Amino acid sequence: MSLVPFDDRDGWIWLDGQFVPWREAKVHVLTHALHYASAVFEGERMYNGTIFELTAHTERLFKSAEILDFKIPFTVAEIDEACKATCAKNGFTDCYLRPIAWRGTEQIGVSAQQTKIHVAIAVWSWPDYFPAEQKRKGIRLTHALYKRPSPETAPTASKAVGLYMICTISKHAAERDGYADALMLDWRGYIAESTGANIFLIRDGVIHTPTPDCFLDGITRRTVIRLAREKGFEVVERHIPGEELGTFSEVFLVGTAAEVTPVSEIGEHRYQPGNISLALMDDYAKLVRGELVNA
Numbered sequence: 001m002s003l004v005p006f007d008d009r010d011g012w013i014w015l016d017g018q019f020v021p022w023r024e025a026k027v028h029v030l031t032h033a034l035h036y037a038s039a040v041f042e043g044e045r046m047y048n049g050t051i052f053e054l055t056a057h058t059e060r061l062f063k064s065a066e067i068l069d070f071k072i073p074f075t076v077a078e079i080d081e082a083c084k085a086t087c088a089k090n091g092f093t094d095c096y097l098r099p100i101a102w103r104g105t106e107q108i109g110v111s112a113q114q115t116k117i118h119v120a121i122a123v124w125s126w127p128d129y130f131p132a133e134q135k136r137k138g139i140r141l142t143h144a145l146y147k148r149p150s151p152e153t154a155p156t157a158s159k160a161v162g163l164y165m166i167c168t169i170s171k172h173a174a175e176r177d178g179y180a181d182a183l184m185l186d187w188r189g190y191i192a193e194s195t196g197a198n199i200f201l202i203r204d205g206v207i208h209t210p211t212p213d214c215f216l217d218g219i220t221r222r223t224v225i226r227l228a229r230e231k232g233f234e235v236v237e238r239h240i241p242g243e244e245l246g247t248f249s250e251v252f253l254v255g256t257a258a259e260v261t262p263v264s265e266i267g268e269h270r271y272q273p274g275n276i277s278l279a280l281m282d283d284y285a286k287l288v289r290g291e292l293v294n295a
């Protein structure tokens with residue numbers, strides 16, 4: 001597979017308030033964030049010229065930074081405008097956006113109180129997180145190597161880069177075994193999420209989703225709960241023991257990147273993408289494009 005590296009592309013990246021040519025948007029090797037994971041980020045999508053839930057994403061970026069004990073030196077409105085401007089500058093109406101904020105080079109050590117806080121926004125074309133043909137028939141998940149940590153062990157409410165270490169290791173192991181992704185339980189053994197998306201499970205027409213008390217309460221997750229309730233489905237948020245995995249008939253993942261993606265198997269368990277998953281997949285696709293009537 002030939003990959004175009006992310007540092008060798010055409011376009012513009014918004015960096016600390018200015019647009020810089022894509023290949024010049026660099027950091028030094030002694031950047032605090034690279035050594036101590038002092039960075040937070042967002043993943044957003046623009047559809048038909050509108051960034052879905054832009055301000056909710058920007059507010060979460062600020063909240064994530066606050067949890068990591070730093071303050072982003074811009075306002076939410078400024079970052080919202082910068083996100084829109086970055087899409088426009090690169091000529092996109094449909095794209096993925098990656099805002100990121102991090103501690104700079106002024107100090108290298110556990111204490112980093114004097115480091116400058118940087119912010120960048122990059123955008124690129126990213127049609128499907130999972131291949132489209134796999135999506136409708138459902139993707140295959142295995143069990144993850146790692147569990148989501150307790151909120152007493154890590155800043156789990158933040159979209160902090162350090163929390164993705166266990167996701168990358170787990171996803172690589174899954175891919176090596178031929179799976180698309182992995183299901184992570186939490187430290188108590190409750191179903192949590194996949195390595196980059198929230199999960200919904202259906203039994204007897206009722207939709208169940210884990211209580212997000214140690215992983216990201218995704219913006220897509222909240223949107224899908226609303227869409228499902230508007231369609232008249234019962235949605236139950238609760239702690240779901242891993243032992244219940246075999247009792248559900250439909251399962252799907254949701255996230256900005258994954259959108260709504262049905263799951264056909266998790267380890268030894270099998271599921272059929274059914275009417276509820278496919279209806280919510282279609283409704284979400286319409287909603288984000290401003291095509292859902294009565295949304």
Ligand SMILES: Cc1ncc(COP(=O)(O)O)c(C=O)c1O
Pocket residue numbers: 043193194195196197198215216217218219220221254255256257
């Ligand atoms: C670990 C993880 N969980 C859940 C989500 C879903 O969050 P959202 O719907 O806000 O994109 C994401 C990211 O997209 C994620 O990386």
